[in-house]
Amino acid sequence: MKLTVVGSGYVGLVTAACFSFAGHDVLCVEKDKKKISSIKKGNLPFYEPNLENLVKEGIKNGRLIFSTDLSLINEFSESVFICVGTPSNPDGSANINYVKKSLKQILLIDNSKLEDIVIKSTVPPGTADRLSSEICEKRNIDLVSCPEFLREGSAVQDFLKPQRIILGLHNQRKRDKFRSIFSPFNRKQDRILFMDPVSAELTKYASNAMLATKISFINELSRYSDLKGANIEKVRMGMGLDSRIGLEYLYPGCGFGGSCFPKDIDALISSAKEANLNLDLIKAVKKINQSQPDYLIDKLSDHYDNQLNGKTISLWGLSFKPNTDDMRSAPALKVISKLLDLGCFLQIYDPKAMENFKNSPLHTPNTLLCNSASETLEGSDGLVICTEWREFFQIDLNVFQRMKSKVVIDGRNIYPLETMKENDIIYYSIGRPFTNIKQGNIELKAS
Numbered sequence: 375m376k377l378t379v380v381g382s383g384y385v386g387l388v389t390a391a392c393f394s395f396a397g398h399d400v401l402c403v404e405k406d407k408k409k410i411s412s413i414k415k416g417n418l419p420f421y422e423p424n425l426e427n428l429v430k431e432g433i434k435n436g437r438l439i440f441s442t443d444l445s446l447i448n449e450f451s452e453s454v455f456i457c458v459g460t461p462s463n464p465d466g467s468a469n470i471n472y473v474k475k476s477l478k479q480i481l482l483i484d485n486s487k488l489e490d491i492v493i494k495s496t497v498p499p500g501t502a503d504r505l506s507s508e509i510c511e512k513r514n515i516d517l518v519s520c521p522e523f524l525r526e527g528s529a530v531q532d533f534l535k536p537q538r539i540i541l542g543l544h545n546q547r548k549r550d551k552f553r554s555i556f557s558p559f560n561r562k563q564d565r566i567l568f569m570d571p572v573s574a575e576l577t578k579y580a581s582n583a584m585l586a587t588k589i590s591f592i593n594e595l596s597r598y599s600d601l602k603g604a605n606i607e608k609v610r611m612g613m614g615l616d617s618r619i620g621l622e623y624l625y626p627g628c629g630f631g632g633s634c635f636p637k638d639i640d641a642l643i644s645s646a647k648e649a650n651l652n653l654d655l656i657k658a659v660k661k662i663n664q665s666q667p668d669y670l671i672d673k674l675s676d677h678y679d680n681q682l683n684g685k686t687i688s689l690w691g692l693s694f695k696p697n698t699d700d701m702r703s704a705p706a707l708k709v710i711s712k713l714l715d716l717g718c719f720l721q722i723y724d725p726k727a728m729e730n731f732k733n734s735p736l737h738t739p740n741t742l743l744c745n746s747a748s749e750t751l752e753g754s755d756g757l758v759i760c761t762e763w764r765e766f767f768q769i770d771l772n773v774f775q776r777m778k779s780k781v782v783i784d785g786r787n788i789y790p791l792e793t794m795k796e797n798d799i800i801y802y803s804i805g806r807p808f809t810n811i812k813q814g815n816i817e818l819k820a821s
């Protein structure tokens with residue numbers, strides 16, 4: 375089929391590349407000229423495993439076209455997918471202006487073939503129906519909701535093998551058409567769920583809120599575990615192996631970040647408030663998450679009796695999770711900001727996100743970007759780990775010899791406690807007890 379994707383960010387570029395890989399002819403329209411010209415040369419605006427190959431292949435075989443010119447959609451209008459950003463407004467509500475604007479731009483084009491427009495961006499429940507009556511009224515066009523569930527870091531795989539494809543539409547006659555568009559991704563088992571648009575939109579927010587709740591739940595319990603000397607990793611397994619609970623998203627850590635969870639939770643709280651409903655549980659999830667990076671720093675601060683001023687601290691991991699260079703709302707940013715406020719000098723390493731960090735206001739003369747994880751440790755008073763990149767799991771622990779003091783604050787529970795003890799490392803993690811031999815005394819520390 376001949377399809378258009380509007381927006382070439384994480385969702386748009388993956389959607390366009392995967393549709394073309396599946397055999398559709400795709401026009402991807404992006405307003406940012408620089409982005410388009412660099413994508414055309416094969417340079418993607420962000421790092422995402424396996425995406426570059428798909429884009430290059432699509433361009434080479436002529437199935438994937440990039441342009442800033444929306445008028446080309448006349449040739450690609452069997453369906454148009456809007457994948458533009460929906461950032462937070464200052465009050466936390468979702469800013470849907472980019473969606474509205476692209477919708478208006480699409481409708482300005484004189485195209486009688488255009489029958490439906492699909493909103494893939496995450497928008498508050500009720501948006502598609504509202505925009506349909508506000509903007510599409512005069513044209514006989516269906517506004518369909520098809521929220522996206524891909525995860526950065528495994529976006530291509532998630533798109534090609536989705537766990538579910540949610541389609542919110544009123545016009546039941548369109549079902550076969552959408553089945554056909556998504557059929558390459560729906561072969562093994564039927565994973566398409568049709569519903570009304572408002573339910574589809576709420577499904578997206580409900581899913582993200584549930585996953586965020588699991589993370590804040592285990593993070594809150596890890597604080598209690600610290601106080602009681604329990605090991606949260608054992609508790610996690612003990613709980614998660616119950617199939618009613620599950621192990622996914624039950625990892626204790628320094629909190630969730632990224633472009634979706636924090637923003638979508640804010641938007642959900644705000645949208646419910648507009649309907650005069652207080653989402654107390656979701657508010658608590660947000661509150662716990664906001665304080666989790668502080669919990670990490672408190673461990674370092676306590677170790678040094680609140681004397682962090684002038685200390686050199688190593689920091690591993692900038693991106694909000696591994697396999698992406700996306701630092702939007704990453705816990706590392708909060709950790710860095712706090713450590714700088716406390717007067718620390720930071721030696722930082724991330725396998726992919728260093729270029730993005732160079733544009734951050736936090737990149738000051740007190741933040742040194744290093745060429746490797748090992749290099750950050752030179753003469754350091756402590757290491758804080760914020761992202762669980764694979765290479766940190768595999769590191770030769772002899773590198774810790776480069777530190778002035780072998781103090782590690784692990785915000786992702788990467789290392790076995792026994793290994794750290796054997797290597798004489800003073801090790802604090804999240805919700806795990808650590809017996810530390812210090813000054814000749816054996817003291818039990820809640821790590």
Ligand SMILES: NC(=O)c1ccc[n+]([C@@H]2O[C@H](COP(=O)([O-])OP(=O)(O)OC[C@H]3O[C@@H](n4cnc5c(N)ncnc54)[C@H](O)[C@@H]3O)[C@@H](O)[C@H]2O)c1
Nearest residue numbers: 381382383384385404405458459460472476495496522526
């Ligand atoms: N990033 C994710 O992991 C993810 C996952 C699921 C859902 N979502 C949702 O998908 C939407 C897009 O997210 P993203 O991360 O891809 O955003 P993004 O900011 O990376 O990309 C959006 C792109 O749209 C372009 N754009 C904006 N207005 C345009 C217009 N009128 N015409 C053409 N291009 C236009 C922007 O220049 C930008 O390149 C958001 O609503 C987000 O919540 C994101």
